[in-house]
Amino acid sequence: MRLTASILALTTAMSFGGAALAQDKNVKIGVLTDMAGLYADVGGVGSTAAAQMAIEDSGLAAKGWKIDVVSADHQNKPDIGVNISRQWADQDKVDGIFDVLTSSVALAVAGVAKDKNLVYMNSGAAASDLTNSACTPNTVHWTYDTYLLANGTGKAVTKAGGDTWFFLTADYAFGAALERDTTAVVVANGGKIVGGVKHPLSNSDFSSFLLQAQASKAKIIGLANAGGDTTNAIKQAAEFGITAGGQKLAALLMFASDAHALTPKLAGGLQLTATFYWDLNDNTRAFAKRFSERMKNKQMPTMVQAGVYASVTHYLKTLVDMGGNPHDGAKVVARMKEIPTDDPLFGKGLIQANGRKIHPGYLFEVKSPAESKGEWDLYKLIATIPAEEAFTPLAQSTCSLLKK
């Protein structure tokens, strides 16, 4: 009896299987992010909203596609991120995982995506390892990485005379990667590192670390941290007279939500590197307007949220090109790399063989209170980093996929 049932099931599956491969128009997208922690404004519900906007804008629902979004909170903990990803792959039949900010979680999830053969489009994490030592055939790293940040802010600050550095580094994969990549750029441009200190993630008091930075007499205090850690460090640096004493801060990773929280009064004059700013052109402004209307706290999109929108857009475009969803992560990602990217937020670009998405970067400066015309009028453009210089050159990438 049981045997008959199994055979029946098997034959049914086989007869539908072939057709489903080409014609399947069901897609399940998983947005894995920090929903309630220190990075929640960088990604969070905004990332889920961005994914939904990308699906709506694709217009695929009208063409018979059924695209669902699920989202979950990884709490910035790799073990939780891994568990959710496994569950998504095994039980919920999720096809692709998006956002995954927090580098430690991002690197762990990359392994799961490869094992379970999912599409993995990372927008929020910074560690350049994702497309170097930790690259997989399933990973696309979309928005930015530590190489870009180092070559944007790190290079600009060093070239402007900031040739001695002291690092305040968040003590996990991201901080380590950012410090490593920035050190390389500082040294290559004739600067040197005079010291540094590693602080725990989500640290509320920086006074002890700032005193050490002050004592080092370094010209530049490099903040290799993000989100709430960066804003607290900047706020307290002002209190301890760091900038008044002639030292300068370099916020190596700062998001629009951070600059907004600090206000131009505290953040004015800081330089930062980003690949997206809501007030960059008509397309970004139009997107930002629609986005902020959806948000409870009316925030403008960060580059991470914009990256989720753009990566989902490219993913769906690739599926349409393939004539359906093959539910085969590596195969979809391989095809993604063949199709040039083009979206309203990042413009035209491409995905390299190592999974690195290529587009221009921008060096911004936070406006002073006098220059800022509104709550979200935060950045002025200082320089554009051309796409070909923004990310690790393929020849230097240590990704194993590149070995012939």
Add this chain to the structure above:
Amino acid sequence: MFNISTQALFAQLLVGLINGSFYALLSLGLAVIFGLLNIINFAHGALFMMGAFCAYFLLTYAGIGYWGALALSPIIVGAFGIFLERTMLHRLANLDHLYGLLLTFGLALIIQGVFQNFFGSSGLPYAIPPQLTGAQNLGFMFLPNYRAWVVVFSIVVCFATWFAIEKTQLGALLRAATENPALVRAFGINVPRMITLTYGFGVGLAALAGVLAAPINQVRPLMGENLIIVVFAVVVIGGMGSILGSILTGFALGIVEGMTKYFYPEASNTVVFVIMAIVLMVKPNGLFGRAS
């Protein structure tokens, strides 16, 4: 490795003392609530956060600055605490500690969730009051005036609270009411009201610490979340319910943590718990606790 200057050492001691002020204020509130109400108030961090938010609201919507907030915010948040006590907590008075802990923990999650929903995670700016901006160059360090104010003010508040509970008649009544409520009631004292007001006072202390913290940190929904775990460790080390113990341990652990940040920063968020484990092994009732 240990090539430190005395200057740096002094600076770190002072910075530790500043953090210790927050630990002391918060653990004091917890100790008062536990000592007199027998409630393990896990909502303390959320109420601390509400104090900071209250200061922000007063400034933004009512134009009331820092000094006004320092007086009003503890009263407003304290009133909220009294509401919680009257509507929910007092029902658990005769049950196991665990019920109070679970209820207040749940309340903390709800309060933080609501604030996060409306204000996001990045936080809101709150400036240092103009009278306290600037800093003093002490030779060995640059001491912001505001931080000096925090230390002095906390010591005064802590001492006043200790004095009120341990040395005045009101304090004696309070302590008696915890030991034997029936007897104190026989003297014509309204014990339930006294307990409610005590909870309101403990909550007010948390809110006060929140106002003090607002200009230092961003006013964020999660600002109390990490702090509260450390503060609980402080209370355990000091001895549950011991007023003086919580104050002294608060300041002392701030200093220990400050030194750790200098010598081995990676361990700075665990050192307090290591000390807690050692103290619990050697003196299970805490450094200042009485054997039950």
